[in-house]
Amino acid sequence: MKKQILYILLLVSTISFAQKPMVKAEIDTINIRIGEQFKLKISIDETQNVIIPKLKLKGLEVIDSTKTDTVKNSLIRKYILTGFDSGAFYIPQQQIFVKNQAFLTDSLLVNVATIAIDTTKVKKFPIKSIKSEPYVFDDFRIYIYILLAALAIIGFWIYWFVIRKKKEELEEDTYSALPPYEEAIFKLNELDEKLLWQNNKVKEYYSELTEIVRGYIERELKVPALEKTTDEVLDMLKEFKNAETILTSEDTITKLRDLLREADLVKFAKSKPLALEIEEDRKDAQDIVSDLKPKPIIEEDDELE
DSSP states (O other), X not given: OXXXXXHHHHHHHHHHHHSOOSEEEEESOSEEETTOXXXXXXXXXXXXXXXXXXXXXXXOEEEEEOOOEEETTEEEEEEEEEOSSOEEEEEOOOEEEETTEEEEOOOEEEEEEOOOOOTTSSOOOOOOOOOOOOOOHHHHHHHXXXXXXXXXXXXHHHIIIIXXXXXXXXXXXXXXXXXXXXXXHHHHHHHXXXXXXXXXXXXXXXXXXXXXXXXXXXXXXXXXXXXXXXXXXXXXXXXXXXXXXXXOOHXXXXXXXXXXXXXXXXXXXXXXXXXXXXXXXXXXXXXXXXXXXXXXXXXXXHHHO
């Protein structure tokens, strides 16, 4: 009887040890080199009410995984793993739930080895120089602005000291080449073309008008009329008139007096003459230039003849 009981116990024990485990973890290799990949397969001997949590790893990384497949009443899920540090790493036990009951897989050891490099066979190359980036507009913007500013300054200096000065010299040469009367008439016509008083620039108009008349007197009579005041010019002409060194009428001197004083009122007292008065002053200026002449010098030989 005792022997029969012993046989039964041995048979039950053998059957229990021979039973297939509920969950199982397998790897296709236990030795890899850094960066190499290997496969992990987890099998569950059940297809209903199975929960596979996220894989927990230490020192290894998951590259990819497949969906859970059903094969012969079992669930199989595969992973592709790798390691980037050398050493021995465990894939720890993974907890899987089957019908609300927890099962653990076995832990697995993986050795990650470094790659041996034979430095004597490695071809050596010279160190390449740093490659410069391609140039863009912003790299030259500040230099372009500086160049444009320099060109503008140079252009201004050329205009101011060369072209403008040459133009003034040409104008002065043109005026100086004309006799005093022709120069005065020429400038009066230029003044008319500017339309100064017609554009409310009465002060500028009278300044130029009297400057033309004074300039004519200065050149024709060879006296500094431009530097003298109105009264000084009038007194000087009266003296010339009394000394009979100029040929002019009292009416011309009166017109000159009225013109110069009107100009002083406009320039210093802000007087605003009417259009008819301005036109009359313009006419008087031309009459003064036409009538005021130095007395011709008669040579003694001419008198004897």
